[in-house]
Amino acid sequence: MYKELNTTLRTIMTPGPVEAEPRVLRAMCTPILGQFDPEFTDIMNETMDMLRQVFRNSNQWTFPVDGTSRAGIEAVLCSIIEPEDKVLVPIYGRFGHLMVEIAERYEADVVTLETEWGNVFDPETVIREIKKVRPKIVAIVHGETSTGCMQPLKEIGEVCRELDILFVVDAVATVGGTEVKVDEWKIDAAIGGTQKCLSVPSGMAPITFNDRVEALLRERKRVERGLADPSTYQIKQLRMIRNNYFDLSQLMDYWGPTRLNHHTEATSMLYALREGLRIVLEEGLEARFARHKMHEAALIQGIQAMGLKLYGDPKCKLPVVTAITIPEGIDGEAVRSTLLRDFEIEIASSFGPLKGKIWRVGTMGYSCRKKNVLHFLGAMEAVLIRCHAKIPAGMAVQAALDVYSKAESI
Amino acid sequence: MYKELNTTLRTIMTPGPVEAEPRVLRAMCTPILGQFDPEFTDIMNETMDMLRQVFRNSNQWTFPVDGTSRAGIEAVLCSIIEPEDKVLVPIYGRFGHLMVEIAERYEADVVTLETEWGNVFDPETVIREIKKVRPKIVAIVHGETSTGCMQPLKEIGEVCRELDILFVVDAVATVGGTEVKVDEWKIDAAIGGTQKCLSVPSGMAPITFNDRVEALLRERKRVERGLADPSTYQIKQLRMIRNNYFDLSQLMDYWGPTRLNHHTEATSMLYALREGLRIVLEEGLEARFARHKMHEAALIQGIQAMGLKLYGDPKCKLPVVTAITIPEGIDGEAVRSTLLRDFEIEIASSFGPLKGKIWRVGTMGYSCRKKNVLHFLGAMEAVLIRCHAKIPAGMAVQAALDVYSKAESI
Numbered sequence: 001m002y003k004e005l006n007t008t009l010r011t012i013m014t015p016g017p018v019e020a021e022p023r024v025l026r027a028m029c030t031p032i033l034g035q036f037d038p039e040f041t042d043i044m045n046e047t048m049d050m051l052r053q054v055f056r057n058s059n060q061w062t063f064p065v066d067g068t069s070r071a072g073i074e075a076v077l078c079s080i081i082e083p084e085d086k087v088l089v090p091i092y093g094r095f096g097h098l099m100v101e102i103a104e105r106y107e108a109d110v111v112t113l114e115t116e117w118g119n120v121f122d123p124e125t126v127i128r129e130i131k132k133v134r135p136k137i138v139a140i141v142h143g144e145t146s147t148g149c150m151q152p153l154k155e156i157g158e159v160c161r162e163l164d165i166l167f168v169v170d171a172v173a174t175v176g177g178t179e180v181k182v183d184e185w186k187i188d189a190a191i192g193g194t195q196k197c198l199s200v201p202s203g204m205a206p207i208t209f210n211d212r213v214e215a216l217l218r219e220r221k222r223v224e225r226g227l228a229d230p231s232t233y234q235i236k237q238l239r240m241i242r243n244n245y246f247d248l249s250q251l252m253d254y255w256g257p258t259r260l261n262h263h264t265e266a267t268s269m270l271y272a273l274r275e276g277l278r279i280v281l282e283e284g285l286e287a288r289f290a291r292h293k294m295h296e297a298a299l300i301q302g303i304q305a306m307g308l309k310l311y312g313d314p315k316c317k318l319p320v321v322t323a324i325t326i327p328e329g330i331d332g333e334a335v336r337s338t339l340l341r342d343f344e345i346e347i348a349s350s351f352g353p354l355k356g357k358i359w360r361v362g363t364m365g366y367s368c369r370k371k372n373v374l375h376f377l378g379a380m381e382a383v384l385i386r387c388h389a390k391i392p393a394g395m396a397v398q399a400a401l402d403v404y405s406k407a408e409s410i
Numbered sequence: 411m412y413k414e415l416n417t418t419l420r421t422i423m424t425p426g427p428v429e430a431e432p433r434v435l436r437a438m439c440t441p442i443l444g445q446f447d448p449e450f451t452d453i454m455n456e457t458m459d460m461l462r463q464v465f466r467n468s469n470q471w472t473f474p475v476d477g478t479s480r481a482g483i484e485a486v487l488c489s490i491i492e493p494e495d496k497v498l499v500p501i502y503g504r505f506g507h508l509m510v511e512i513a514e515r516y517e518a519d520v521v522t523l524e525t526e527w528g529n530v531f532d533p534e535t536v537i538r539e540i541k542k543v544r545p546k547i548v549a550i551v552h553g554e555t556s557t558g559c560m561q562p563l564k565e566i567g568e569v570c571r572e573l574d575i576l577f578v579v580d581a582v583a584t585v586g587g588t589e590v591k592v593d594e595w596k597i598d599a600a601i602g603g604t605q606k607c608l609s610v611p612s613g614m615a616p617i618t619f620n621d622r623v624e625a626l627l628r629e630r631k632r633v634e635r636g637l638a639d640p641s642t643y644q645i646k647q648l649r650m651i652r653n654n655y656f657d658l659s660q661l662m663d664y665w666g667p668t669r670l671n672h673h674t675e676a677t678s679m680l681y682a683l684r685e686g687l688r689i690v691l692e693e694g695l696e697a698r699f700a701r702h703k704m705h706e707a708a709l710i711q712g713i714q715a716m717g718l719k720l721y722g723d724p725k726c727k728l729p730v731v732t733a734i735t736i737p738e739g740i741d742g743e744a745v746r747s748t749l750l751r752d753f754e755i756e757i758a759s760s761f762g763p764l765k766g767k768i769w770r771v772g773t774m775g776y777s778c779r780k781k782n783v784l785h786f787l788g789a790m791e792a793v794l795i796r797c798h799a800k801i802p803a804g805m806a807v808q809a810a811l812d813v814y815s816k817a818e819s820i
Contacts, residue, residue: 001688001691001692002456002459002460002684002688004688005437005440005453005681005684005685007440007441007443007449007453008443008449009441010441010442010443010444010447012442012444014444016674017442017444017445017674017677018442019441019442020441020442020678025438025439025440025441025678026439027415028435028438028439028678029435029436029438029439030415030417030435031417031419031420031429031430031435032420032422032427032428032429032430032605032611033417033418033420033422034420034422034424034427034756035427035612037420037750037756039417039418043415043417046412049412050412066477066478066481066612066613067476067477067481067655067673068476068673068674068675068676069673069674070654070655070672070673071476071477071655071673074653074654074655078653097634097635098634098635098654100635101634101635101654102654105650105651105652105653105654106652107652195442195674195677201442201676201677201678201679202445202476202673202674202675202676202677203476203613203676203677203678203679224507224508224511225507225508225510225511240515241515242515242516242517242652243484243488243515243653244480244484244508244511244512244515245477245478245480245481245484245656246655261761262480263477263478263479263480263481263612264426264427264478264479264605264612265478265612266478266611266612266613266679267427267605267611267612267613268430268435268438268611268613268678268679268682269611269613269676269678269679271415272678274412274415275415278411278412278414281411282411340447346444346447351671
């Protein structure tokens, strides 16, 4: 028989999953309510309302999909892509490839634009490609955790709207940690993540989409067998969404006033998301973004003070993920496992072309706090000295403390 | 600002979601671990091992899909169905229709067999159809919560194996509450539910599949872009699974020793499932099934003592869901809302042809206990008397108590 769960209390400085807010963890202990219990449908509505505030939009259709972040991305893409649809995906890291991967599985005609990992696109480059390709959909990542870069979106969104193209944004890494303005940037559908800057466990994917997307979904709608009136049941809906679980037209009937049975909402995860959103809104979005920027500054000063180099173009740095170039002669994985074993700190490695070349340090949500930044800097210095790296001792934590002193004196 | 979560403590007697085990709720408060933290991968492995015991099989591939129960059904079906594949679905309630619905979305050539709701199939009828249709896949529901009926599977499984047909079983309602023998019944893939007899919140779908399914998945496999080595990347995998999130060939690499990044495992839900499985195995499967039978007997005696009639053929009754015919002249929905408002008890209505005709009472997992059965019977009697139903007063609880006295004296 396996023992009672008794885990080590890690300091999680990865780009997710990060430490969950203690209040969020406690909210999950709340006893179960039935999914159509009026108390529960109130909780659903409140969560939708708070999500709208976090996404900065007024879209009726703003709710979580019951699955991890990529479930939200797939729900959006599969619900709007029809075979042969032209989809343009500008790629600047791993998660751009994921969008291509998903779009291809729904038989899209995918056109990609690539730039070196560690950079983003000049919006003009993307706009030129949009005008050339004239896709039905442009899908792009806002914050690439694989590289620590963030793509400006506003100009691209404006051109998409002008040309009547649907603009889909993966904001999994950014929502709740840095500005994501769905309405202002003319984003038609966005996907957020729970286990990153919202500090809610993984397992739900908040999404939002506007009436332009809704119109398309209504054209493709098919009511589920077993719920539909048999006499009027549409057997032939040739454009039907090639997925049941992620069919957003059905999810609208579940989250909207119709309350048509679809899945059984993930009760405890919804409690968690509701509490996470309450915490975000209590702190206030502006204050929260400023907090993330402050800890990022302290982290960067500390890293540079110990002589490490940041990876990627600083002009497009994602404020919540800091990529560090692994110094010549240092085994990045050995450093990571020593950090975990001796200091109980988790940081991340990377994928694809950056595998073995960078470490990635997240400062997201509840993990983004002074204690964590200082503990990480002290530990990293100690581990590097232990590995005989030639770095100045004692500087990193001091540099970070300087940033904090200045911030606290304002 | 929305208030702190403060829900009513319901008595949940529906066919799910049911009350979660208090230990399960507490397990969800456990702090987050990173998904590749060795402590976490141990938790993944332990959960797989316990799931194998609950499914009574030895399949390596036994793990939860991160989504609600139907996510598990869709993961299995989309991973094995290719366009034009012949899929036979015998339907005896709503969730048979769901399997058709999902199979159609993946362009299967679906053949159905239907029987009236409230019955199941004589295995011989299904076997005759199998021999006539010769499908690639037979997909069937084990316990239909929509009608309260349970389909015998063993004979069907044997014929499927003989004819090299894949046998897929939706055991969402039955696993952990009544016998589900995956190996012995020659089930190739089964899907369980968390929010029913396992008394874990909704949001995960345990699945299991054997090497026959694995062989098919390996033929269809495509490694995800962004993870694959670009020089050997298979652009053309014509048989690839038309879904990324539910692609079981990728989930095998995530849950298996390869530990290839796919989604970010739903940490807290996995903690919950692990604890739920620990509780099931501590009680012991046989003892647990006997407990469910005992409370079912008490419930039935109570219901009949107040003059209500059970719905459906008693020979195929699902032990964990009891369907009651709504008496002539009684408004079933008014009774349900009075039960909820005054007694804080939730029971269920039904769907399709049974809408307005039956109530469904679940006795599942942690909700399946003496206090709940007695509270429900007393409350139901009171509400019916309040609605001027002509029923004998005071008999129901006594009849149930008689069952309990007898059981306790053994």
